[in-house]
Structures are given as structure tokens and as C-alpha cells.
Amino acid sequence: MIEAKQLTKFFGDHKAVDEVSFTVEKGEILGFLGPNAAGKSTTMRMLTGYLPPSAGAAAIGGCDIVADSLNARRKMGYLPENAPVYEDMTVTGFLQFIARIRGLSGREADDAVERTIGKCFLEGVRHQMVGTLSKGFNQRVCFAQSILHDPEYLILDEPTDGLDPNQKHEVRSMIREMGRNKAIILSTHILEEVDAVCTRAIIIANGVIQADDTPKGLRARSEKDGSxxxxxxxxxxxxxxxxxxxxxxxxxxxxxxxxxxxxxxxxxxxxxxxxxxxxxxxxxxxxxxxxxxxxxxxxxxxxxxxxxxxxxxx
Missing domain, CATH: 3.30.70.1340 (MTH889-like domain)
Incomplete structure (x- = not known):
């Protein structure tokens, strides 16, 4: 389970995230929605341990992200917004490097890299330098590193950003498939993505959760629903x-x-x-x-x- 307990973050006197609480169980795909500066990315960074909370707590698979950070991070895959990559590595070399960081070696690492290259449709660019890739392929490589070690928990910030319609369809299908036995949070501003992928959605504004429901339940809140x-x-x-x-x-x-x-x-x-x-x-x-x-x-x-x-x- 991914768990946020009254997560709060101040930047100076500004409260960017205000006592945000929710859980995501395995088998759930949670869409995390909000306008710009709503607190989405800040919440994601606290959940993944990249940003310490001012108050509250977060846990990944029962491991506190601050008190038991290494074990929590081992259990998760994280695709940050504008994810950094090593541009002077080939795609295969970069994924092999990530495999070693994740503690994989030998045949296990090779198998994980090959499986991920196939799953993310990277075969055609596997020997290409990352720095020469198009934005769409670069995003796929970043996505690949987040799932390489087959984590139980996935936190994805704008996973289809920069992808063309066909690539978006492929990635969404992959997320739906993985969501059968993983707990997944994806931050997105693309509302059609919520309908296409998510089993549940949270809307955050001004750092506060304003709605938490299924996509169908949210649509039913429209005055026009049923008219x-x-x-x-x-x-x-x-x-x-x-x-x-x-x-x-x-x-x-x-x-x-x-x-x-x-x-x-x-x-x-x-x-x-x-x-x-x-x-x-x-x-x-x-x-x-x-x-x-x-x-x-x-x-x-x-x-x-x-x-x-x-x-x-x-």
C-alpha cells in the first residue's frame, strides 16, 4: 500500500500542501489531478522521499519514506517530471546502469533490461545515445527505468508527456496491465488519461484534496450528468x-x-x-x-x- 498521512509542506510561509491523506492499494491506479501550483508534484516528491515533509508521513509498502527510506525506495519505481538521464550512454547501457543501481547483476540484470526494452518498445533505439533521442523516446527510456526492477509500487509524474497518440496508447495499456497487481499513482493534467487508465482519481487545489472518487463518480457530480x-x-x-x-x-x-x-x-x-x-x-x-x-x-x-x-x- 502507498500511504500519505496528513502530508504537509511549507516553502517559507507558503503552505504548498495542506494535510493531504490517502491510501492506494494494489490493484488500484490513482490519477492525481490539479491545476498548476496545486501541490501535485510536491506531494509526489514527498511520497518518494525526494522532498522531506514539513509535517505528516508517507509509507511505501509499510516502510516509512523518511525513517526507512532505503527499503521504501527499493519497493517503488518513480518517474519524475522531466526525469534526468545520462545523455552520453546508449539506451541499453543506461538501463544496465539502472539495473546495477537497483541491485541486479548478471543474468538477472540482463533479463530485466531485455524485458524492459521489449515492454517499452525501445528495440529500435537500444544502441542509440540517449542524448540523440526524440522527446517521445526519451520519455519512454525514463519510464523504462522506473519499471526495470518490477516494483510493487509505481509513482509516475506525467508518464505520457511528449508522446504521440500511438505511444500514449501503448503506455496507457502497459499501465493498465501493471495496475492489476501493483499500486500506481500517476499525476496528469490530461483528463482523458484518467478515463482511459485510472480506477480512482483525486483532485487537489491550493494544496488541499477537493475530491476523491472513481472517474464515474466524479462525472456524476456534473450538473449535466443524467440530463x-x-x-x-x-x-x-x-x-x-x-x-x-x-x-x-x-x-x-x-x-x-x-x-x-x-x-x-x-x-x-x-x-x-x-x-x-x-x-x-x-x-x-x-x-x-x-x-x-x-x-x-x-x-x-x-x-x-x-x-x-x-x-x-x-
């Missing part, structure tokens, strides 16, 4: 909105588009999934409205993220 979008053709001179707002179970409506007799209307329900669509269809038939489509909407993470973080900034 119905109806496309009507209405009789000349008719205004269906007052009648629509009088349908049982309707909180309010919002006219999204209107072009002559055609209208696109969002209908907000009192309660999601209570059969409102059937009642709207019945209302349309009774009023002589041509109901062309009726779609239930799903909330979007970007809407929830903005609502939470903008509220904290204001």
Missing part, C-alpha cells in the same frame, strides 16, 4: 418550454439551439433514471411536437475539474 437533450420541431408560433418545465420530474430546462421551428433543449431531472424520457416523449406527442431525438447525457470530467478548481481559486 436529457431533446431535439424538437415545434408548431409555428409555439413555445414548448413552459409546458416542458411542468412535466413531472423536471427541475429546469436550457435552450441550447433554436433555428426557426427547430429547438435543441437540455432538460434537467429531479432524479436521474426515473423514467423522465418516457414522460418527455409523451409530452411531445400530446403537444404535437416532432421529437427527433432524445439523448441522456453523461457528465464530463473537464466540467467537474473546472467547477472544483475554479471555485477554489475564487
Amino acid at each position: 436529457l437533450v431533446a431535439r424538437f420541431t415545434v408548431p409555428e408560433g409555439s413555445d414548448p418550454i413552459p409546458g416542458l418545465e411542468g412535466v413531472d420530474g423536471v427541475v429546469k430546462t436550457e435552450v441550447m439551439e433554436q433555428d426557426g421551428r427547430k429547438m435543441l433543449v437540455r432538460v434537467f431531472p429531479v432524479k436521474k433514471g426515473d423514467g423522465l424520457a418516457v414522460r418527455i416523449a409523451g409530452f411531445a406527442a400530446d403537444q404535437g411536437l416532432a421529437l427527433e431525438s432524445l439523448i441522456e447525457e453523461t457528465g464530463r470530467l473537464d466540467e467537474v475539474f473546472r467547477a472544483i478548481t475554479i471555485k477554489q481559486e475564487s
Whole structure:
């Protein structure tokens, strides 16, 4: 388990992280989200022992990151933001070097390097100097060093930064696969990554956790989640909105588009999934409205993220 207990960090008088607490169990992939300067990277650095907390504690697999730092670090793989590499080494040489640092030697080290090169699709550049790699391949090498020793716990800061769409797909698939038996935290500002990879997400703003839920649970916090979008053709001179707002179970409506007799209307329900669509269809038939489509909407993470973080900034 990865555990944060009331982690706090001051820089001078500025409190960058304020009593952050959470746990990540094996089998979980936690997305750590927040705007710039929210405290994401600072929290990651405290979890990995690269930055001492001002207060609170962190543990990796039961090992305190300060009191038992070496054992905690042995259990984890860490991909920092803008991870440093030795540019004058070949890809294979760099990974062999990392293997030795991780305590691997001989056949065990060779097998780990070969396995990781294959898993991270580095075969084509294995003999190339790291300093000559594209940003995407450089990021893959950095990712490779974090998983080389097959750690039980992974902490990844922006793991798909700089990758093209195909490379992002490959890395996300790899993270999902590893997440079956590892505890993984990944910091990202790419909300689609949370939907694609994560089983859970935390939103942090101003150094404080504002939300901790599954992606589905976060989307459900959107006002639009469960709303119905109806496309009507209405009789000349008719205004269906007052009648629509009088349908049982309707909180309010919002006219999204209107072009002559055609209208696109969002209908907000009192309660999601209570059969409102059937009642709207019945209302349309009774009023002589041509109901062309009726779609239930799903909330979007970007809407929830903005609502939470903008509220904290204001």
C-alpha cells in the first residue's frame, strides 16, 4: 500500500500542501489531478522521499519514506517530471546502469533490461545515445527505468508527456496491465488519461484534496450528468418550454439551439433514471411536437475539474 498521512509542506510561509491523506492499494491506479501550483508534484516528491515533509508521513509498502527510506525506495519505481538521464550512454547501457543501481547483476540484470526494452518498445533505439533521442523516446527510456526492477509500487509524474497518440496508447495499456497487481499513482493534467487508465482519481487545489472518487463518480457530480437533450420541431408560433418545465420530474430546462421551428433543449431531472424520457416523449406527442431525438447525457470530467478548481481559486 502507498500511504500519505496528513502530508504537509511549507516553502517559507507558503503552505504548498495542506494535510493531504490517502491510501492506494494494489490493484488500484490513482490519477492525481490539479491545476498548476496545486501541490501535485510536491506531494509526489514527498511520497518518494525526494522532498522531506514539513509535517505528516508517507509509507511505501509499510516502510516509512523518511525513517526507512532505503527499503521504501527499493519497493517503488518513480518517474519524475522531466526525469534526468545520462545523455552520453546508449539506451541499453543506461538501463544496465539502472539495473546495477537497483541491485541486479548478471543474468538477472540482463533479463530485466531485455524485458524492459521489449515492454517499452525501445528495440529500435537500444544502441542509440540517449542524448540523440526524440522527446517521445526519451520519455519512454525514463519510464523504462522506473519499471526495470518490477516494483510493487509505481509513482509516475506525467508518464505520457511528449508522446504521440500511438505511444500514449501503448503506455496507457502497459499501465493498465501493471495496475492489476501493483499500486500506481500517476499525476496528469490530461483528463482523458484518467478515463482511459485510472480506477480512482483525486483532485487537489491550493494544496488541499477537493475530491476523491472513481472517474464515474466524479462525472456524476456534473450538473449535466443524467440530463436529457431533446431535439424538437415545434408548431409555428409555439413555445414548448413552459409546458416542458411542468412535466413531472423536471427541475429546469436550457435552450441550447433554436433555428426557426427547430429547438435543441437540455432538460434537467429531479432524479436521474426515473423514467423522465418516457414522460418527455409523451409530452411531445400530446403537444404535437416532432421529437427527433432524445439523448441522456453523461457528465464530463473537464466540467467537474473546472467547477472544483475554479471555485477554489475564487
